[in-house]
Amino acid sequence: MKKIFLLFLILLTVSLAGCKPQALTASIPTSTATTEARPAPTVVLTVPTQSAFLPDSGCTVVTKKPTPGPTAESIYPPVSDTDHVKGPASAKVTMIEYSDFQ
């Protein structure tokens, strides 16, 4: 999850609006783009935390901890029979939306 959080940090897009799910349109955040076209990945994401301390081999592993799976422990109750669910239980990504209709 650390990696994904790095992504989030760098994405630094517009603040989360109190919007309803209809806002999930296919808009592409322009702010994810770097200002200048570089051969680098378009957004800085993967700078290893110890980049200044690369071992003698010159290489370091950046995925130390895998992203928690959909069933990982968290303060949010696990998905259960009483939930309203779309998509397979075997999915690698589970998105839980807590929302108000009004």
Next chain:
Amino acid sequence: MEQLLKEYPNDLRFVYRQFPLIGTPESPFHDKAALSTQASEAAGNQGKFWEMHDVLFENQADWSTLSVADFQKWLIQKAGELGLDVEKFTTDLTSEELAKLAQNAWDNGQKIGFTGTPSLIVNGQPWPSNVEITAFNLATIIQLTTLEDQQFTECPAMTIDPTKQYVATLHTEKGDIVIELFADKAPLAVNSFIFLAKNGWFDNVTFHRVIPGFVAQAGDPSGTGYGTPGYAFKNEISSDLKFDGPGVLGMANAGADSNGGQFFITYAAQPTLDGSYTIFGKVIQGMDVATSLTPRDPSGTGELPPGDKILSVTIEEK
């Protein structure tokens, strides 16, 4: 979300949980939050939760200004339109059970500490409040999470012989691009590239970023431009190697010493890249194939064309 579920039928599961912003008796918040929650659950009792969910969201403008009493009538009318048993729906709508469910949902959300709606939890982690929830961002997360299965947990062992010559052939949908690798100048990059090629990392990977006059970039199976093979190695800068024309092979990076699997081929001299990006090869055949790759820029706006894929990469040792 519907679109994402269609695009990632195996990789995405979506859960809707009620968090009606009821407020307290002293300071109520949304006057119809509880009733709308109860309506969706009442429809759910007849197997039509999602149908009512959609009706509520799609027609929010129509009902948000109604009085609670008028809203109740509106809901009953919609229940009829959805083909629900209206009598049962009406009873369930204001049942003690569902009123309690809505109240509990509000209480639980308070306990968790949500600060607003919608609150999105991705694999047990809250979506950061400074990132907009867009289909694009959600898709990026899904693609990166699925990429994790492919990522390596160790750096590749050094297996190349820097005194030997290595030639890589990128078999693309548009034809072959043959590249001489500079094992002596950039052993880390060449070793990693050969390791990834032999492990099929590049197979079916799209040239995700192709900018005429600049570079064609590939090497990220997620296609997002964020993907890495799970390790990072340092820059290898040789003062005698420059981005001095078309066909120079460089490692893409996200800052110094963050080289992974992404690489690029220049379309023209790029002196501004000199010194910041490892050069580890040059195109010796098939530059016409490289220039025929479909232009696309994932950092731009608008629809992206599908792009051209690398089918496989083969390595020849001399």
